[in-house]
Amino acid sequence: MKPVIGVTPDFNAGDRQEWGGKEPTYFLRARYVRAIEELGGVPVILPLVGNRAARRRLLEGVDGLLLTGSGPDLDPALYGERKRYTFPIVAERRSSFELDLVRSAIRNQIPTLAICGGMQSMNVACGGSLYQDIPAQVDHVLQHRQTTPAVRLSHSISIAPGSLLNRIVRRARMQVNSSHHQSVKAVGRTLIASATAPDGIIEAIELPTHPFFLGLQWHPEFLFERHLLHRRLFQTFLRAASRRPSLRPSPARRRNNS
Numbered sequence: 001m002k003p004v005i006g007v008t009p010d011f012n013a014g015d016r017q018e019w020g021g022k023e024p025t026y027f028l029r030a031r032y033v034r035a036i037e038e039l040g041g042v043p044v045i046l047p048l049v050g051n052r053a054a055r056r057r058l059l060e061g062v063d064g065l066l067l068t069g070s071g072p073d074l075d076p077a078l079y080g081e082r083k084r085y086t087f088p089i090v091a092e093r094r095s096s097f098e099l100d101l102v103r104s105a106i107r108n109q110i111p112t113l114a115i116c117g118g119m120q121s122m123n124v125a126c127g128g129s130l131y132q133d134i135p136a137q138v139d140h141v142l143q144h145r146q147t148t149p150a151v152r153l154s155h156s157i158s159i160a161p162g163s164l165l166n167r168i169v170r171r172a173r174m175q176v177n178s179s180h181h182q183s184v185k186a187v188g189r190t191l192i193a194s195a196t197a198p199d200g201i202i203e204a205i206e207l208p209t210h211p212f213f214l215g216l217q218w219h220p221e222f223l224f225e226r227h228l229l230h231r232r233l234f235q236t237f238l239r240a241a242s243r244r245p246s247l248r249p250s251p252a253r254r255r256n257n258s
């Protein structure tokens with residue numbers, strides 16, 4: 001059976017002026033949805049509900065989670081720092097939802113793949129921190145916001161032997177694309193850094209005690225159509241999701257609970 005994958009959208013709290021007022025808006029690049037659909041999953045875009053019971057109910061309906069990227073940055077207060085730069089901040093509705101989702105995914109062993117900003121949320125939810133701006137805070141770094149199209153590869157990464165990422169791609173190194181100005185600084189509790197760029201910037205994190213809990217700083221949704229190793233990332237994630245024992249209450253149990 002095809003696994004149902006909950007996909008987190010981005011959210012604009014209402015800077016857009018339309019219909020005579022501020023209009024809160026969800027948005028999401030279609031590539032995230034297409035990668036899940038084309039590789040055998042059923043993508044479901046998750047509303048960023050605030051109610052905890054509603055969040056639990058949402059998770060009953062999914063077999064895996066895809067945490068997507070975000071143009072704006074996580075509020076540094078979420079990892080105990082004061083904001084040092086003027087970059088825009090992710091809407092509180094999204095960051096609150098996503099950090100709570102990560103903790104639920106760990107508690108309930110829900111297979112989770114996180115991409116770019118989603119990987120940073122994964123790290124912060126586990127008590128880690130971020131470089132607020134790589135060029136301003138880290139010396140001798142690569143250009144991590146590539147100027148070429150995101151379907152092009154940009155730099156190499158070295159992969160930790162025996163890590164989940166290494167077992168998926170079966171390589172010690174691989175090429176990735178890159179579109180970020182932040183990155184993991186302190187790795188979150190119980191997580192490991194499973195890949196780094198040549199300049200030492202962390203490019204992947206994972207939770208070894210979890211069936212599938214992998215955060216990637218790059219964007220495989222731009223690469224899976226032409227690059228086998230990036231296709232394997234989604235395929236292995238979807239296989240892990242399809243194996244997850246369903247949390248969905250059986251119809252009989254639901255009738256008894258109603």
Ligand SMILES: N[C@@H](CCC(=O)NCCCC(=O)O)C(=O)O
Nearest residue numbers: 069070071072116117180181182
């Ligand atoms: N703001 C963070 C995360 C960057 C990121 O997720 N970029 C993707 C943009 C939105 C998308 O296309 O999904 C950083 O810059 O490090």
